[in-house]
Amino acid sequence: MVDFPLNTRPSGILCLSVLFLLLSNCRGKFAVVKKCINRQTEKEFAAKFMRKRRKGQDCRMDIIHEIAVLELAQCNQWVINLHEVYETPTEIILVLEYAAGGEIFDQCVAEREDAFKEKVVKHLMRQILQGVSFLHQNNIVHLDLKLQNILLTCESPLEEIRIIDFGLSRIMKNNEELREIMGTPEYVGIPSGLNFRIWAELPSNPAFYPLHNQGSCKIVPLIL
Numbered sequence: 001m002v003d004f005p006l007n008t009r010p011s012g013i014l015c016l017s018v019l020f021l022l023l024s025n026c027r028g029k030f031a032v033v034k035k036c037i038n039r040q041t042e043k044e045f046a047a048k049f050m051r052k053r054r055k056g057q058d059c060r061m062d063i064i065h066e067i068a069v070l071e072l073a074q075c076n077q078w079v080i081n082l083h084e085v086y087e088t089p090t091e092i093i094l095v096l097e098y099a100a101g102g103e104i105f106d107q108c109v110a111e112r113e114d115a116f117k118e119k120v121v122k123h124l125m126r127q128i129l130q131g132v133s134f135l136h137q138n139n140i141v142h143l144d145l146k147l148q149n150i151l152l153t154c155e156s157p158l159e160e161i162r163i164i165d166f167g168l169s170r171i172m173k174n175n176e177e178l179r180e181i182m183g184t185p186e187y188v189g190i191p192s193g194l195n196f197r198i199w200a201e202l203p204s205n206p207a208f209y210p211l212h213n214q215g216s217c218k219i220v221p222l223i224l
Contacts, residue, residue, distance in 0.1 A: 030054050030167075035098065044098040045083060049091050062167065063092045069140055069166045070094075078131030080151070080162040099162045101152025108147060120158055127161045135163075143168040144184060 026033045031050045038045065052060045073079040081097035101107070104124070108116065128150065135142060142149075144165060153160040170178060 046096045046098045048094040048096055051091055066166045069169050072138055072140060073135060076131060076134045078127050078161055078163055080164045099151035099153050101155040103148050104150045104152055104161065105147035107152065124161055131163045139172050141170050141172060142166065143170060146184060
């Protein structure tokens, strides 16, 4: 993990008050994401407020690690873009690209006749695989890749995806193996090293073990 100085302000609201107007929010287990608008440009962003202490433990370095991973992945168009970082006494705030289409999972369960035809699935899968391939080429494994952690830049048309939530990700060395049980239980893949196939990053329920290379990427199209 890499430590580096962050912008500091007295509170999470004040640190953004000059540039952003806070709107609706989405609450996760350890973070709150709020939609923001730049007062000067009216451009939309997502501000992720992350608590530095969770269950009595100091998690600042875990957040710093997530920031470092996002910095490494900045040049890839399929990974969410990090714009700014602020730190308060209790929180670290990540100002991220706003993806108006929301979670790809919500689109899967929505009642829309034209949402996920085969042509659309191929289009989205190509982007997901290109994004995961880029991460692996740069020694990054996501470890919690699921449809809830893949956003759409707009709801209609379904054009581009963004991979988010790198809180469990790891930067691995060549020939290093990961033996920990990581990720969301319903989506956990098998333990593996950096050179494992892309299917180990993709969601399955239950976890699956391919018998041959042709079975690598079937589960996401099935869900879509």
